[in-house]
Amino acid sequence: MNSPLKVAVLGCGSVGSQVVRLLREQADDLAARIGAPVELAGVAVRRLDGAREVEVPAELLTTDAAALVARDDVDVVIEVIGGIEPARSLILSALEHGASVVTANKALLAEDGATLFEAAEKAGRDLYYEAAVAGAIPILRPLRESLAGDKVTRVLGIVNGTTNFILDKMDTSGAGFGDALEEAQALGYAEADPTADVEGFDAAAKAAILASLAFHSRVTANDVHREGITEVSAGDVRSARDMDSVVKLLAIAELRTDDQGEEAVSVRVHPAMIPRSHPLASVREAYNAVFVESEAAGQLMFYGPGAGGSPTASAVLGDLVTVARNHRQGTRGVGESAYADRAVLPMGETRTRYHVAIDVDDKAGVLAAVALAFAEHGVSIQTVRQEGRGDDAQLVVVSHEATDAALAATVDHLRGMDIVREVTSVMRVEGTEE
Numbered sequence: 001m002n003s004p005l006k007v008a009v010l011g012c013g014s015v016g017s018q019v020v021r022l023l024r025e026q027a028d029d030l031a032a033r034i035g036a037p038v039e040l041a042g043v044a045v046r047r048l049d050g051a052r053e054v055e056v057p058a059e060l061l062t063t064d065a066a067a068l069v070a071r072d073d074v075d076v077v078i079e080v081i082g083g084i085e086p087a088r089s090l091i092l093s094a095l096e097h098g099a100s101v102v103t104a105n106k107a108l109l110a111e112d113g114a115t116l117f118e119a120a121e122k123a124g125r126d127l128y129y130e131a132a133v134a135g136a137i138p139i140l141r142p143l144r145e146s147l148a149g150d151k152v153t154r155v156l157g158i159v160n161g162t163t164n165f166i167l168d169k170m171d172t173s174g175a176g177f178g179d180a181l182e183e184a185q186a187l188g189y190a191e192a193d194p195t196a197d198v199e200g201f202d203a204a205a206k207a208a209i210l211a212s213l214a215f216h217s218r219v220t221a222n223d224v225h226r227e228g229i230t231e232v233s234a235g236d237v238r239s240a241r242d243m244d245s246v247v248k249l250l251a252i253a254e255l256r257t258d259d260q261g262e263e264a265v266s267v268r269v270h271p272a273m274i275p276r277s278h279p280l281a282s283v284r285e286a287y288n289a290v291f292v293e294s295e296a297a298g299q300l301m302f303y304g305p306g307a308g309g310s311p312t313a314s315a316v317l318g319d320l321v322t323v324a325r326n327h328r329q330g331t332r333g334v335g336e337s338a339y340a341d342r343a344v345l346p347m348g349e350t351r352t353r354y355h356v357a358i359d360v361d362d363k364a365g366v367l368a369a370v371a372l373a374f375a376e377h378g379v380s381i382q383t384v385r386q387e388g389r390g391d392d393a394q395l396v397v398v399s400h401e402a403t404d405a406a407l408a409a410t411v412d413h414l415r416g417m418d419i420v421r422e423v424t425s426v427m428r429v430e431g432t433e434e
């Protein structure tokens with residue numbers, strides 16, 4: 001047998017503990033697949049006395065991650081600490097010291113992937129990150145490798161397990177937002193600070209990574225239009241149910257043509273109503289699903305567990321086997337392919353349908369006045385119905401496709417009308433127009 005491959009693991013939380021467990025439990029198979037036994041060189045944590053889901057021998061635990069990654073006997077560093085710093089400095093140091101890197105850190109990749117890719121290129125080492133998007137689902141490798149000869153035009157999916165879990169609970173059990181979030185945290189789906197999940201930052205980071213790979217461009221988290229689910233009310237979920245739809249947090253990346261006729265990208269994350277008949281509507285709990293549309297292949301769908309320690313560790317270990325094989329052979333895998341310099345389209349130019357709920361005075365001519373307000377901004381109405389009477393009167397409008405800018409102008413207009421008491425809900429509608 002060849003000499004052992006030494007692996008340092010940075011972080012031993014939800015994901016790191018499962019990586020350590022699998023390294024131990026799958027040791028024989030990993031050795032056979034890599035061609036050398038894997039030896040744990042060390043596990044870096046913040047506090048030595050923290051409660052762990054896995055037992056780590058005391059001599060392997062350290063709080064000095066910087067010293068661990070600088071060791072010249074470490075072949076591969078697995079970074080599952082999260083956040084920007086010290087994760088970025090540790091990855092850069094690992095590469096400089098000759099190690100290949102596997103990371104699940106979507107926040108860092110979406111903020112400053114370029115620096116990491118350049119460092120990996122310079123060092124002649126691998127930087128793999130399958131676990132950064134959609135947990136256990138193999139989606140980055142298909143985009144980077146299997147579809148390398150095709151032209152991807154659209155990626156649409158549910159890429160955040162926590163928010164899908166929350167929205168699913170709100171839809172199926174009538175749970176409140178807070179209770180559903182607590183359950184998601186207890187199950188290890190939510191980030192330490194759930195703001196990243198519920199405000200859409202996590203999904204936006206994943207959307208940026210997907211768009212970069214799909215369109216061979218550099219798209220960062222700042223390029224992504226982002227809306228979270230904190231404004232989604234029980235009323236929105238009920239309205240969706242009345243329309244035989246569900247509310248999902250969607251990540252959408254599209255290749256479009258700009259005013260100059262150039263190819264540009266549009267990337268956004270927002271809640272949307274989708275019909276229950278749509279395949280994404282049946283994605284339950286913390287599962288994720290990603291649709292990829294490409295010119296030659298047509299439509300592909302990837303589905304599976306999108307969060308949680310064990311599923312994410314599966315993706316990490318898959319990358320470990322690849323980079324370990326490359327490392328042993330002195331080669332590198334496929335690197336970044338951001339050769340296309342495409343502009344990012346402003347959200348105002350994005351076209352979708354909208355569901356708008358408006359509390360109105362219950363009197364003659366209200367419907368006509370509201371319809372006129374939509375028409376004045378070029379937003380045509382697909383359906384409109386009145387719910388309730390008297391003080392509870394509400395109009396529920398579903399529009400045909402319109403730009404975000406036109407819809408925003410319509411909503412402003414509605415808010416200024418005497419007969420409108422409140423615009424209670426504005427939500428995008430995805431799925432085929434009937």
Ligand SMILES: NC(=O)C1=CN([C@@H]2O[C@H](COP(=O)(O)OP(=O)(O)OC[C@H]3O[C@@H](n4cnc5c(N)ncnc54)[C@H](OP(=O)(O)O)[C@@H]3O)[C@@H](O)[C@H]2O)C=CC1
Pocket residue numbers: 010011012013014015016044045046047048050063065079080081082083086104105106107131132133135188189190191192306307308309312
């Ligand atoms: N949880 C999930 O479902 C998924 C997570 N990810 C990504 O995986 C990464 C890890 O997430 P997760 O396991 O949930 O995070 P956790 O918060 O559960 O674990 C983080 C770990 O990193 C350690 N750590 C934090 N700061 C430092 C530091 N400065 N030096 C050394 N160790 C440190 C912590 O130490 P201590 O234990 O002492 O506090 C802890 O062990 C993140 O990038 C996340 O976005 C990706 C996909 C899914």
Ligand SMILES: N[C@@H](CC=O)C(=O)O
Pocket residue numbers: 132134135159160161162163189190191197202306307308
């Ligand atoms: N918090 C994330 C974890 C995986 O990326 C999620 O809920 O999807």
